[in-house]
Amino acid sequence: MDIREIQNLIKFVAKSGATEVKLEMDDFKITIKTTMEGSAPEATYVQHIPVAQAMPQAPAAPAQSAPATPSAPAAPAGGNDDTSKYVTIKSPIIGTLYRKPSPDKAPFVEVGTSISKGDVVCVIEAMKLFNEIESEVSGKIVKVLVDDSSPVEFDQPLFLVDPS
Template sequence: MPLDLSELRELLTALNQTDIAELILKSEDFELTVRRGSRIEPADGSQLSSRERMSLSPIVTPLPAADLSRGTADTPNGAPSQSVPPPTSDRRLVEILSPMVGTFYRSPAPDESPFVDVGDRIRSGQTVCIIEAMKLLNEIDAEVSGEIVEILVQNSEPVEYGQPLMRVNPS
């Protein structure tokens, strides 16, 4: 019995309202596997504890400074965000990328100050933001020390896997 798109949406919506971690549907025509959260496998084949599986690191990709030609970004209300210093040809920036799909938050709570702002110095391992995925809050830690040059996502905005979140001038 094949599932149509609306039935699949209903199934995923129903699963989202439960605490089921994994569902596998099999028939002669198809196989569907739905898992909550991220599955992280170590390169050496060893097993991770459940706490280690929940700890996620962002993906970091070097980016040439020349790719920052736009200089400023507009916020949803039309006001320009904090401007970025003009890039220099000898400077290499590093992007902090989202390790998952979810909702980006700059601070630990709505009434608290952001983890980082443009111009802040950060160190490797420092929490720079939170991404909420499936009602779980995942702290995203920097993998590089340096200065925050640009924050590319607005607070409470949805993000995709691999989407650039921030740009850092490594030190």
């Protein structure tokens, strides 16, 4: 199930008036909960729980250990560029990435920007909540891997940082 299908499911649940919907597939679970009108502001929550035992493949083990560290070193992308010395800032959630705090402002970071641990590098909108994504390393942005206003997946690489 991709991000568009999840977004369509959320819209459908919101329009239907249901208070809770659970969907379980082979490799994940999604629970969507909404509050009743009058009790609190309406909110929709999505919980994505990967099911590890459904995928007992040997190559999956290294990929499953990678999410434990939000900024693991990037793998070499090709024969020309050696990106193994860079640290990858990855998306901790699914949603829509925005590189600017608002449409009329400058981006949080650009290629060449020096950042410190804790600096905001972008925001990700999920369920109409804007989540600031902070850098877990200090260094210089060497590559921006996503476009502004684009959907991102959990653990998707967003930026490459040179920590030296």
